[in-house]
Amino acid sequence: MLVHLITKLALFLYICLIGFLNMEKLQNIRIAVDAIVFGYKSSGLCVLLIEQQFGSSEKYWALPGGLVKDEESLNDAVIRELHEETNVQLTFMEQLYTFGDDIHRDSRNRVISVAYYALVDASNLEIKADTDAERVQWFKIDEIPPLAFDHNLILEKGIERLKAKLTYEPIGFDLLPEEFLFSDLENLYCTLLEKEIDRRNFRKKILSYGILEETEKFSPIKTGRPAKLFKFNKLKYNELIKKGFHFEIKFA
Amino acid sequence: MLVHLITKLALFLYICLIGFLNMEKLQNIRIAVDAIVFGYKSSGLCVLLIEQQFGSSEKYWALPGGLVKDEESLNDAVIRELHEETNVQLTFMEQLYTFGDDIHRDSRNRVISVAYYALVDASNLEIKADTDAERVQWFKIDEIPPLAFDHNLILEKGIERLKAKLTYEPIGFDLLPEEFLFSDLENLYCTLLEKEIDRRNFRKKILSYGILEETEKFSPIKTGRPAKLFKFNKLKYNELIKKGFHFEIKFA
């Protein structure tokens, strides 16, 4: 305990010294990362939230995230926070936006948050059991509770971006299992983009791109004509991209 | 002088206190903003750079920018820095990306930079005269010198984004004077996207969108058939967007 206090004091003095030497440069702004983890279930698009304790009684659901460490890249910070708070296996991650215009987005201190969004195959996923009395849970996108800080705003922007990106990059596959049915893919696009779509034209278009691979397997579903399972061929896609290929799915 | 020192000391103690209270949360990371200001001249796409002095002799060209103040939004920080260092009149500005994965992008301290990109009508623009012995200058995009920090990287990402955005949002107009010739617009797209384009089909397409307004004026150019001057009708564009309109310019 005493050693801890001394260490703390030493660190304190060190920081004071640094602060003094860089007086005019010293900022009192913290920097955090937050992550939107999207998963797709048959019930629709979902987001991973964690329950945070504020003070003694206030509890809020929030996006997983936290302060960036001094010697850690932003990317590593997101990965670390996600690993600490959940145990999801990401299939895609990208920076979303940096939220720093609302000075009081965190009422305690000025915190600027670099938000990321990530995708996982949620169809077969155990999320981490409660740790530190924190709960982790999937929420359907249309049943989001009021979140901590400006996380509702961040989430909104994330959903917008995900929808946009779905139409011009093949990231829908990152929300599905490695092997999937055409009807899964079709449902994913219909549900997420909230648009009607002709099943046959959709199939024709995707197949014409030549980025899917047929497997020998068939779906385990016991109704209707048995359906082939497909895989996304990322290598083939990357080759095509080099030749100037441009993925696009759009609806009326 | 004494007053200044006392103020400084008081602020110092205050910061120490805050630091002590938030001991385990205190970071030693600075946060900055940088701006890419694009301008279009007949010679091509240009970027505004400022010359910075490092130490006693080292000089580097760099993107305008600097540290964010404690009580200032990110947006305001960019505007302030641009106003301090140049006097350009922005027609468009948007957040680009936050650079914080390379811990040593600034060799002195850990600095995370939130980069913005902006457009100006450079056709008729005086940039600020030398202040603080700093020089401000337009650089053609293919004649960029080695820049300070990771600014070459930031700029590259900015150019990529600008090119992409040009094809799906009508931001090309923000690089032109309020009234412009069709041939100006055509040249802008050809030059920036480095693509051939059929003049007549391009005109037909843009006109079909109904987002341009004819003026009564004609170009002052003294060769060939006199050409009408056009204006971009932003109100009309916003109306169309609400109805589901989607701007797009693409080439083979």
Added chain:
DNA sequence: TTTAGTTTGCGTTAATTATACGCAAATGTA
């Protein structure tokens, strides 16, 4: 065994959009 219900997989045709040009009009200049 048959029949009804369901979903898949492959076509065909009409409508729309993009591409490739042709050419006269309106100017300045030789």
Added chain:
DNA sequence: TACATTTGCGTATAATTAACGCAAACTAAA
């Protein structure tokens, strides 16, 4: 007056998208 130049409008053809028909392959119920 002839010529070079750039604008502005048009038309024919190719390519792509949208709309829909229908048989195949299965399950479950009759």
